[in-house]
Amino acid sequence: MVPGQLQGRSEQVGMALDTWVMQPGWNFLDEYGDEEYLDKMGAIGVGNLAFGAALPLESNPANYHGSIKGSPPFDFQGQETRILRFLEAAWRRDFGVYAYGTNPHMALSEEVSRNFRTRRRLNADGEVEEQEFTWGTCANDEEYLGFYLGRLRDAHQAFPRLAGFLNDGPEFGYEISPELFGGMLTIFSCFGACCQRKAADLSYDLRRLRVAAAELMRSLHALDDGLIERALRRQGDPADMLAAVAGDPAIVDWFLFKRASIADYIRRLCTGVKEIHPDLEMGIGSRLPAFTPLTAYDLQHLAGHAHFFLPKLYLWMGGFDGLYGTVYRWVATLARWNPGLSEERLLAFLCSLFGFRLPEVESLDDLRRHIRPGFSDTMEITYVGDPFPAAFFSEIVAGQVRKMIAQVGDAGRVRPWLDCHHGGRTLTPHEIDQVLAAAAGAGLRTYLNYCRIDAGNWEVAVKHARQTD
Ligand SMILES: [Zn+2]
Numbered sequence: 001m002v003p004g005q006l007q008g009r010s011e012q013v014g015m016a017l018d019t020w021v022m023q024p025g026w027n028f029l030d031e032y033g034d035e036e037y038l039d040k041m042g043a044i045g046v047g048n049l050a051f052g053a054a055l056p057l058e059s060n061p062a063n064y065h066g067s068i069k070g071s072p073p074f075d076f077q078g079q080e081t082r083i084l085r086f087l088e089a090a091w092r093r094d095f096g097v098y099a100y101g102t103n104p105h106m107a108l109s110e111e112v113s114r115n116f117r118t119r120r121r122l123n124a125d126g127e128v129e130e131q132e133f134t135w136g137t138c139a140n141d142e143e144y145l146g147f148y149l150g151r152l153r154d155a156h157q158a159f160p161r162l163a164g165f166l167n168d169g170p171e172f173g174y175e176i177s178p179e180l181f182g183g184m185l186t187i188f189s190c191f192g193a194c195c196q197r198k199a200a201d202l203s204y205d206l207r208r209l210r211v212a213a214a215e216l217m218r219s220l221h222a223l224d225d226g227l228i229e230r231a232l233r234r235q236g237d238p239a240d241m242l243a244a245v246a247g248d249p250a251i252v253d254w255f256l257f258k259r260a261s262i263a264d265y266i267r268r269l270c271t272g273v274k275e276i277h278p279d280l281e282m283g284i285g286s287r288l289p290a291f292t293p294l295t296a297y298d299l300q301h302l303a304g305h306a307h308f309f310l311p312k313l314y315l316w317m318g319g320f321d322g323l324y325g326t327v328y329r330w331v332a333t334l335a336r337w338n339p340g341l342s343e344e345r346l347l348a349f350l351c352s353l354f355g356f357r358l359p360e361v362e363s364l365d366d367l368r369r370h371i372r373p374g375f376s377d378t379m380e381i382t383y384v385g386d387p388f389p390a391a392f393f394s395e396i397v398a399g400q401v402r403k404m405i406a407q408v409g410d411a412g413r414v415r416p417w418l419d420c421h422h423g424g425r426t427l428t429p430h431e432i433d434q435v436l437a438a439a440a441g442a443g444l445r446t447y448l449n450y451c452r453i454d455a456g457n458w459e460v461a462v463k464h465a466r467q468t469d
Pocket of ligand 1: 118120140192
């Protein structure tokens, strides 16, 4: 690189990031020639690519070992030959290629997905209700893992040069809003037969845990200053805090059960992949450290199984999956359930539950200002809204990155997914720049760029990349 070619690059050199790029679909093949795309990646030192869409492959029934058979349909729009040609070109140039599209939820037909158990959620009225959504599959459905490993065997046989796979869920919910995807993502799951059986295997009594969860649900609808005080004295452990709210220590057992069942699922998944081929790598997705105690992905205990981890650096307001939006939904829901409590008090409770305090936020309006009016509870994408304050990046983002590295114990194996929206107010290139600067400053060495590669986001990726020239 010519010295001074990129303004602001020099101060980044010491903290430049090994950049991986993930494409959500195959549409990029319409925009780029194979070599043109690979040149663009290679120019900033990208040596590893991931693909979100399904791979063009047929299911071999022998790979499913008696679990559900069937070939998940995926519309390649006649691009199969084009996709194979691109993959050949990438392999010829020694790019590591990782498949995300092998996650069953990416391409489940209704016919196949009906065979899996979706999580059963506890409602406010104490009833357990089925959730219908392909993302709602329960990790404790035995058929699911068998089917998934079948797909991975298919992929390895058809594409033996694949370097590995990226896993995304299933996870337990970490939200509170009954409105978000019909309550699919709330903490109050799963109480289905899948978890009943798993709980018995792991020596937990799910019926007892359900009684405690129902009490937590009731208490969250009847919060007062005394309950919040009691919870705040337990801050540091989210399950302990929620147990204090419910007045029932079995809440801690409930989260221990969730954690044990996820650990068992991930262990068996990673072992299954090693059995397919010992060189295949497995990257395990998770949420930010603020939310993983609720989703039950305990990276410290999973670190021995996976090659690397992909905590989601998802930060936007509104839509779904973003940090600001999650805090907003918790406060808005609890405020609706508890009109007598101030938003400031509820924010204090949630800050302790999640382990961070958002700067310049003391009310719901302080959160809503970051998104176009009327968009905070929708899935719509908007570019309008106040940017997040600088302290959010330097304090909260940096803190979350330090935690994920500490949990895994090796910065080289922490490769967060970075995206800029799933609906809601999209992060601007300047905010993405601040995220990467804060993350690199906190010790991050590598990340997976899942941002749309438009001019602004790509310029930021180039600025932070560890270039080879
Ligand atoms: Zn279940």
